[in-house]
Amino acid sequence: EDKVVQSPLSLVVHEGDTVTLNCSYEVTNFRSLLWYKQEKKAPTFLFMLTSSGIEKKSGRLSSILDKKELFSILNITATQTGDSAVYLCARGGNRDDKIIFGKGTRLHILP
Amino acid sequence: NAGVTQTPKFRVLKTGQSMTLLCAQDMNHEYMYWYRQDPGMGLRLIHYSVGEGTTAKGEVPDGYNVSRLKKQNFLLGLESAAPSQTSVYFCASAWTGFEQFFGPGTRLTVL
Numbered sequence: 581e582d583k584v585v586q587s588p589l590s591l592v593v594h595e596g597d598t599v600t601l602n603c604s605y606e607v608t609n610f611r612s613l614l615w616y617k618q619e620k621k622a623p624t625f626l627f628m629l630t631s632s633g634i635e636k637k638s639g640r641l642s643s644i645l646d647k648k649e650l651f652s653i654l655n656i657t658a659t660q661t662g663d664s665a666v667y668l669c670a671r672g673g674n675r676d677d678k679i680i681f682g683k684g685t686r687l688h689i690l691p
Numbered sequence: 692n693a694g695v696t697q698t699p700k701f702r703v704l705k706t707g708q709s710m711t712l713l714c715a716q717d718m719n720h721e722y723m724y725w726y727r728q729d730p731g732m733g734l735r736l737i738h739y740s741v742g743e744g745t746t747a748k749g750e751v752p753d754g755y756n757v758s759r760l761k762k763q764n765f766l767l768g769l770e771s772a773a774p775s776q777t778s779v780y781f782c783a784s785a786w787t788g789f790e791q792f793f794g795p796g797t798r799l800t801v802l
Contacts, residue, residue: 586733612789622781622793623734668733672789677741678749679724679789683733 586682603669604651612672695794712767714782722785723765727778
C-alpha cells in the first residue's frame with residue numbers, strides 16, 4: 581500500500597531543544613520527498629529532497645533522505661516558540677504524478 | 692502576483708446541495724491539486740491535473756468531480772453534498788519538481 585507514515589504524531593519540547601521528525605514511505609521509485617510547515621492556515625514549503633544522503637539546510641532546519649531505507653528526517657535545532665506547527669511530509673510523483681502526504685507531526689514548543 | 696487563490700473562503704451547505712469551489716493560479720503552473728484536510732488526517736488528495744484539459748483521481752475522489760478547462764483554473768464540484776464532506780479544502784499548484792504552492796483554503800460545512 582502506498583503510505584507515508586510520520587512519527588511521532590505529536591511532540592512537546594522546551595525552547596532551545598533539538599527535535600527530529602521522522603517520515604517513512606513505501607514507494608521505492610519516486611521523484612521527490614517534500615517537507616512542509618503548517619501553522620494556522622495553508623502549508624508552506626520547507627524542503628524538496630531528490631537525492632539520497634545529501635542534507636539540505638535552511639537556518640536551524642535541516643533534512644536528509646535515505647532512499648535505501650525509505651525514510652527522511654527533519655531536524656530543528658535550538659527550537660523557538662515560532663517553530664510550533666504541524667510538519668507535513670509528502671512523497672512526490674511516481675509514475676502517476678500524485679503527491680501523497682503523511683498525517684503530520686504536531687510540534688509544540690514551550691517557552 | 693496573487694499566487695493561488697480560492698473562492699469561496701467559507702461555505703455552509705445542506706445535505707444534497709451542490710456547489711463548485713474555484714482555484715486560480717497566476718504562476719503558469721502545469722500541475723494543480725485539490726486536497727481535503729480533516730483533524731488528524733493530514734492532507735488527502737482528491738483529484739489532480741497535470742495540464743489543461745487533463746484530470747486524474749487521487750486518494751479520495753468519490754463524491755467529487757473536477758475540471759481544468761483553462762490552465763490557470765481548477766474547479767472542484769460536489770454534486771450532492773454529504774456531511775462526510777465537511778472539511779477544509781486546499782488547492783495547490785506546482786511547476787516542475789513538485790514544490791507546491793497552496794491556496795488559503797475553503798472551510799466547508801455540510802449540515
